[in-house]
Amino acid sequence: RLDNGACQGCHQAGSTAGFHFIGLDDKTTSPLNRIEVGISPHLHADIQRRVAWLHATADGKEPNRFRPLSFAPPAxxxxxxxxxxxxxxxxxxxLMPxxxxxxxxxxxCGGGTVCTPLATVSGVRTKLAQCLLPKDSESMFSGHPCLTGSIASNPAQPFNDRYTITGQIAAFAPGIxxxxxxxxxxxIGVPAGIAYRGCNDKDRSFAAFKTGKPMPNEICGLVGGKKFDTCVATNNFDQCLGGAVNRGNRPACSADHFCREDYMCQSLPPDTPGIGKxxxxxxxxxTYFIFQMRIDNHATPWSGAVRATMGAGFGAAEAE
Structure with a gap:
């Protein structure tokens, strides 16, 4: 999908770190490091187009040969x-109007959101944006973008493009x-910044999740941070996952509700209290938090002698 435009056409634009068929983890993967949704948003949307193509072909009709932009929603x-x-x-x-x-x-855009550009780019005519809540919305949730920026392109050396933060659009509390x-x-590894709120007791018990009701926008998941990064650099994978991963609110996701660009859906450990809800x-x-999708300089956990304890779920982590 590079025809969508350089780096964004592969790494973003409906893909997950450049991949579409990711797959799910088996029980040999640490429960603190498992993927919940194994396909990209683009593939999820494109399946409906492919089904329509097959039906038309089976019926002897001319299929619709139009190919949507890879970041288009299902149709x-x-x-x-x-x-x-x-x-x-x-x-x-x-796309901006x-x-x-x-x-x-x-x-x-649906759900009371507004098409909002997060970055301006020199030399680019088409503005890509995201469906975001209006400023000061009472429906704010953890994981919502909170910063805008400007990218100065360097045509001679594209790897030397420069990004500058230009403003803040959400999440104005002074501290966690x-x-x-x-x-x-x-x-800290969160593209476009994220709104963040710590988990309270109701969040930890998943009180907002009700049978038959729409899925809330946020869930008390797992967070890492500087301690996690420092620990991983030691190549002691077991210690990192068991001692440096804590609870924190993140956007909720599922096979029908995908994460925004540069993020992916991770599973909660099976021993998380209240997981049945x-x-x-x-x-x-x-995406870097999932070791299978590692795209930065974290040590590769399976290259050393130390392995994660597969039976150690979230119960091994410290309190927030």
Whole structure:
């Protein structure tokens, strides 16, 4: 999908760190490091197009040969000439109205969100944006982007593009608490920054998750931080996962509700108290947190003699 535009066409644009068929982990993988959703948002959306193609072919009809942008939401493919996109979900990609007008069929943001650009880029004509909550929204949740920025392109040396933070759009609490949302910066490994609130007792018991009700936007999942990064560098994988992973609110995700760009859906350990309330629901982590998707300089855990204790779930971690 590189035709979507350079790095974003592969690493983002509906993929997961450049992959679409990721797969799920088996029981030999540490329960603190398992993938909950094994496909990309693009593949999830594209399956409906492929099914429509097969039905048309089986019926002897001409299939719709249109290929949507890879970051487009799922669509209903009614016939050879009609495409009805579903509204884009929270924090999913969108096109700004002035740019969408230059395309054919496009989509709208759903769930009370507004198409909002997070970054300006020199030398680029089309603005990619995300469906975000309005500023000061009472529906804020952990994981929502909180920073805007500017990218200065270097055509001669694209690897020397420079990113500068230009403003803050959400999560204005001055520090981490269990009540208000603070903005965690990209330098800790969270692209575009994330709104963050610590887990309270209700969060830990998954009290907001009700049978038959819509899935809440946030869930008390797992968080790492500086202690995690420092520990992983020692190559003692067992110690890192058992002692440096704590509870913290993250966006909720599932096979029908995907994470935003540069994040992926991670599983909760099976021994998490109250796990029965959130069956088939995970939490969004930066892709680097999943060792199978490692894209930075963390030590490769299986290259050394020390291995994770496969039976050690979240019960081994310290208190927040």
């Amino acid at each position: 209903t493919w009614n016939d050879a000439d009609e495409i009805a996109y579903s509204p884009a979900e929270m924090a999913m990609p969108c 002035e740019d969408a007008a230059r395309f054919g069929a496009t989509w709208q 608490s269990r009540a208000g949302y603070t903005c965690r910066p990209p330098k 959130v069956k088939d629901i995970g939490f969004c982590s930066p």
